[in-house]
Amino acid sequence: MALVCEFLDRCGGCVDITLESKINLASNLLDIRDFQVFKSMESNFRARAELGIYHNGDKISYTMHGVKERFVKIKNCQNLLPNIQKTLPVLLNILNSLEFNTFKMRLFSLEILANQNNALLLTLIYHRKLEESWLLDARKLQTSLKEILGFHFEIIGRSRGVKLVVEDDYLVESLEVSGKKFYYRYDEGAFTQPNVAINQKMITWVLEHLKHGGDLLEMYCGCGNFTIPLSFNFDKILATEISKISINALRFACEKNQIKNIHFARLSGAECIEALNKTRKFNRLKGIDLNTFNFGSVFVDPPRSGLGVEACEFLKHFKQIIYISCNPQTLAQDLEILKQTHCIKHIAFFDQFPHTKHLESGVILEKI
Structure with missing residues (x-):
């Protein structure tokens, strides 16, 4: 594993590494053999x-x-x-x-x-x-x-x-997912998925493989890339994100798509955990009664640094975990913790960034 991590770190963004090589490295790192792969176009893909x-x-x-x-x-x-x-x-x-x-x-x-x-x-x-x-x-x-x-x-x-x-x-961007069209606001300087075609495949894959129903907690929701389509599969969603720009974009998307079952708050990952564990009160949650939620599922799409020990321990309480990762190395570290209480039901690799070392992963886990 150390050699794999070292190789991933040494490969710069300009190195044209093949998809097969990336998949082999990531699957070895995660110690998995059963997975789906979604290829990108070789050109004309970056937005x-x-x-x-x-x-x-x-x-x-x-x-x-x-x-x-x-x-x-x-x-x-x-x-x-x-x-x-x-x-x-x-x-x-x-x-x-x-x-x-x-x-x-x-x-x-x-x-x-x-x-x-x-x-x-x-x-x-x-x-x-x-x-x-x-x-x-x-x-x-x-x-x-x-x-x-x-x-x-x-x-x-x-x-x-x-x-x-x-x-x-x-x-304003529109994405076609599972026969439905969804609208988003992409702000200057804010994070958006760069590969439109692969992004649509990621959302579709999640919708096809998760278990529906109950309420969903989403951490690191961004502009609502996954939140908006997921709203049709759950009773209520609490979506959290630290970026004020992204929260405003999610508000825009809810209004544009006429969706009313999404509640959102500007909270970091750590703050979200504090709020739900009731160790700290936040004025930013004013108007949202956390006691009315019955969370069975959690969706996370963290930065490259991954979740870390505290967040993974928090996630263990949920029956279903949907984890989108842009870094196989930190994903592997987080899964070592999550697999103590959950088993991997589905996993896929998405080639968001052809010709580079970077690889997007999707994992769905269920409580043992």
């Missing part, structure tokens, strides 16, 4: 990108982190969704025109988020403090991009302590 900007005189180029060189100039990236790939060269040509010379000065980096409906959110990040006058050129850029590409663009400018927004600072 967001972060690009550096290289200045050469009055011209700019896109850059990305290289393996040997610190930065590598690029023209495009085949991993990105087609609407982002179409946008990048057009955007660069416009910015390199004389009309936008001042606009691009001190431009440091570019972040792009796209949805499946050809709407894109561009965040331009500057070294120099932005003034309100920046918005005039940003609106011109928005108009030019739409005229050439026919896409809808939201444009944001950022510098230290300043955020300027042309219209909105979010996109």
